[in-house]
Amino acid sequence: MKTFHCDNCSKQVFFENTVCNHCGWMLGYQPEHQIMSSFTPADQAEVQADAPVDAPADLPADAAIESSTPARWRSVNPLNAGKLFRQCRNYAQEKVCNWMLDDQDAHALCASCRLTAVIPSLDDAGNRILWQRLEVAKRRLLHSLWTMRLQPPPKPDDADNGLSFEFLQDMPHERVMTGHADGVITINIAEADPAYREKMREQMAEPYRTLLGHFRHESGHYYFDRLIAGTARLDAFRALFGDETADYGQSLQRHYDNGPAPGWEQNFVSVYASSHPWEDWAETWAHYLHMFDTLETAYSCGVQLRPQHRGEQQLVIDASPVEEDSFDALAREWFALTYVLNSLNRSIGMPDSYPFTLSTPVLEKLRFVHAVVREAGGEPGADGSAISGIP
Numbered sequence: 082m083k084t085f086h087c088d089n090c091s092k093q094v095f096f097e098n099t100v101c102n103h104c105g106w107m108l109g110y111q112p113e114h115q116i117m118s119s120f121t122p123a124d125q126a127e128v129q130a131d132a133p134v135d136a137p138a139d140l141p142a143d144a145a146i147e148s149s150t151p152a153r154w155r156s157v158n159p160l161n162a163g164k165l166f167r168q169c170r171n172y173a174q175e176k177v178c179n180w181m182l183d184d185q186d187a188h189a190l191c192a193s194c195r196l197t198a199v200i201p202s203l204d205d206a207g208n209r210i211l212w213q214r215l216e217v218a219k220r221r222l223l224h225s226l227w228t229m230r231l232q233p234p235p236k237p238d239d240a241d242n243g244l245s246f247e248f249l250q251d252m253p254h255e256r257v258m259t260g261h262a263d264g265v266i267t268i269n270i271a272e273a274d275p276a277y278r279e280k281m282r283e284q285m286a287e288p289y290r291t292l293l294g295h296f297r298h299e300s301g302h303y304y305f306d307r308l309i310a311g312t313a314r315l316d317a318f319r320a321l322f323g324d325e326t327a328d329y330g331q332s333l334q335r336h337y338d339n340g341p342a343p344g345w346e347q348n349f350v351s352v353y354a355s356s357h358p359w360e361d362w363a364e365t366w367a368h369y370l371h372m373f374d375t376l377e378t379a380y381s382c383g384v385q386l387r388p389q390h391r392g393e394q395q396l397v398i399d400a401s402p403v404e405e406d407s408f409d410a411l412a413r414e415w416f417a418l419t420y421v422l423n424s425l426n427r428s429i430g431m432p433d434s435y436p437f438t439l440s441t442p443v444l445e446k447l448r449f450v451h452a453v454v455r456e457a458g459g460e461p462g463a464d465g466s467a468i469s470g471i472p
């Protein structure tokens with residue numbers, strides 16, 4: 082993830098923020114530029130221009146927009162000169178989004194919210210916060226996909242190649258399975274509840290289970306269909322991941338009945354990856370996105386490592402991962418960075434943020450994902466329509 086700054090006071094802000102905690106200006110993400118911008122109500126622009134630049138630092142979050150929700154906003158970012166903007170409807174009304182739309186845009190929902198086909202019932206008071214967390218994780222996934230120039234079109238716009246999300250809740254006699262089928266990613270909203278997720282993580286003996294990880298994993302299945310299935314890449318895929326035509330149901334049943342084969346870690350990034358080549362691909366894809374986003378963050382923050390001990394790895398990240406052709410360079414940076422990530426986490430009493438070791442076969446699979454992403458990014462998809470640039 083890139084770093085973002087308030088246009089008004091220049092302080093650093095996060096991708097998820099709706100308000101600058103320093104100066105109180107309303108913030109919104111503009112996917113067309115991949116930036117966070119600061120906004121002021123359009124009809125009060127002159128008044129705002131005379132207001133002191135620095136509001137008290139302890140201004141409560143959302144104070145600036147709590148009293149009313151203006152219909153039109155101006156941005157002081159020079160990229161937005163002369164334009165008016167609207168908040169996504171899910172921003173203005175539901176408070177689960179922070180993306181902006183050009184006032185000329187025909188849609189009421191932003192490009193992220195348009196991908197969500199089903200939301201949980203808001204009659205259940207606890208569901209709104211779960212929905213919000215799901216949207217936050219989805220937006221982070223989308224930011225990476227768009228940075229890689231792999232923008233999924235919404236399914237209503239492209240029934241064959243599009244993507245949509247369904248956020249579903251367990252019913253008394255019907256359990257929701259998180260998964261992907263034909264361009265529809267279903268997420269059980271309980272995964273947005275940390276207590277449930279931690280219980281499942283323990284139950285499944287997983288070292289790592291996050292909401293963002295679910296989105297990344299399921300997007301892997303979607304991109305398998307777009308970038309691998311039925312393409313010239315399939316042979317190279319099979320050489321690394323195995324024969325994906327192996328019976329999926331039987332493979333999974335065997336995995337759950339017998340557990341992984343001994344020594345699975347020699348060939349797979351996770352236990353679940355060893356259950357079937359499709360899952361291996363999805364786990365490896367998700368892992369590549371973990372690397373991609375974290376290295377982009379480290380690059381944007383200017384992280385460098387100059388260890389005291391001579392044997393330890395130095396780190397200078399020369400390029401954002403989207404500009405990096407060499408997978409070896411990414412892997413080198415990744416090893417140095419994750420050692421420090423885990424060391425820092427242990428120092429503050431947290432579990433390792435990166436509980437993985439990467440064997441040579443796993444690195445070869447990640448190298449393949451890297452090559453596929455670089456080849457596909459910005460080019461038409463295998464069928465000529467799956468992949469497009471940012472709108």
Ligand SMILES: [Zn+2]
Nearest residue numbers: 087090101104
């Ligand atoms: Zn600010």
Ligand SMILES: [Zn+2]
Nearest residue numbers: 169178191194
């Ligand atoms: Zn939205």
Ligand SMILES: [Zn+2]
Nearest residue numbers: 298302360363
């Ligand atoms: Zn899967």
